[in-house]
Amino acid sequence: MTIRRGAANRRPRPGPPRPPKMPAELRPASDLQRELEPEQTVEAAAYDDADLAGAPAEGVAFDRCGFRRTGFAGAHLAGVRFVDCVLESSDLSNLRAENARLERVRLSGCRATGLAANGALLSDVAFAGCKADLTNWRFARFDVVTFEDCNLAGADFTEADLRGASFTGCDLSGAQFHRATMAGARFRRCELAGIGGITSWEGAVVHPDDLLELSYVLAGALGIVVDAGGR
Structure with missing residues (x-):
């Protein structure tokens, strides 16, 4: 089941994301904790x-856990929850995480090509260099x-x-941004060539440096021909 989007008047709390509440010390994950079972809860590992x-x-x-160079590639963890977790240099490629919940999570230097997080709910999450x-x-x-x-090409x-x-x-x-809700979403110094669903960008906040490229995308969506040669 997919998550229903919030009401039209929902106003997200101003950032930045709140950091994970990590314990002073983590225990190395046990063999049982490395052999994941459905509905299993892992704490401080x-x-x-x-x-x-x-x-x-x-x-x-996963509650208050740390992941360093951890391989999730190809795993199927529908409904997985990460609360107060840190993921560093880990591989989430082709991870299937439908309806996942991430709360106070930091991901840095991770590889997540092909990650499927449709229907996910992310709250206070920071992606850096992923x-x-x-x-x-x-x-x-x-x-x-x-x-x-982050490289989000084709997302x-x-x-x-x-x-x-x-x-x-x-x-x-x-x-692709088709039928996305964008009011308040912020973009700064981003590569925007070839994006889809530009007509859904009502209310988005775009840095002036990105406006030129965005104007070409909008022109294409409206069927406007840009004649660079001019006469």
């Missing part, structure tokens, strides 16, 4: 160099979420609620 690739476990919850191209964020909701220096934000999202220095070329 460190997953350093762990291989969770391909794991099929619905409804897993490769997240071809990701699926359909129907997701972003409450105080920042993307900085799909169709019908996502982006009112609490901010993008800085990101590659969004070819990303």
Whole structure:
């Protein structure tokens, strides 16, 4: 089931995202915690160099956990919850995380090509230096979420609620925004070539440096021919 978007008058709390509430010390994840089971809850564990690739476990919850160089590639973790977690240099490529919940989470230097997080709810989440191209964020909701220096080329934000999202220095070329809710979403120094759904950008906040490229996208959507030669 996909998440219903918030009411039209919803106003996300001003950023920046609140940081994860991590414990002073994490215990290394046990063998049982590395063999994920459906509806399992893991608390205050460190997953350093762990291989969770391909794991099929619905409804897993990670509470105050740290992940460093952890492999989630190809795992199916529908309904997964990350609360007060830090992910560093981890591989989330092709992870299926439909209807995931992320609250107070920081991801840095992670690879997430092809991640499917449709219907997800993200609150106080920071992405920094992540490769997240071809990701699926359909129907997701972003409450105080920042993307900085991330590759989001070809990402799909169709019908996502982006009112609490901010993008800085990101590659969004070819990303799709059809029927997305954009009022208040912020874009600064982003690559916007070939984006889809430009007519959904009502209320978005765009830095002046991005306006020229955005104008070409808008012209194309309206069927305007730009004659660079002129006469």
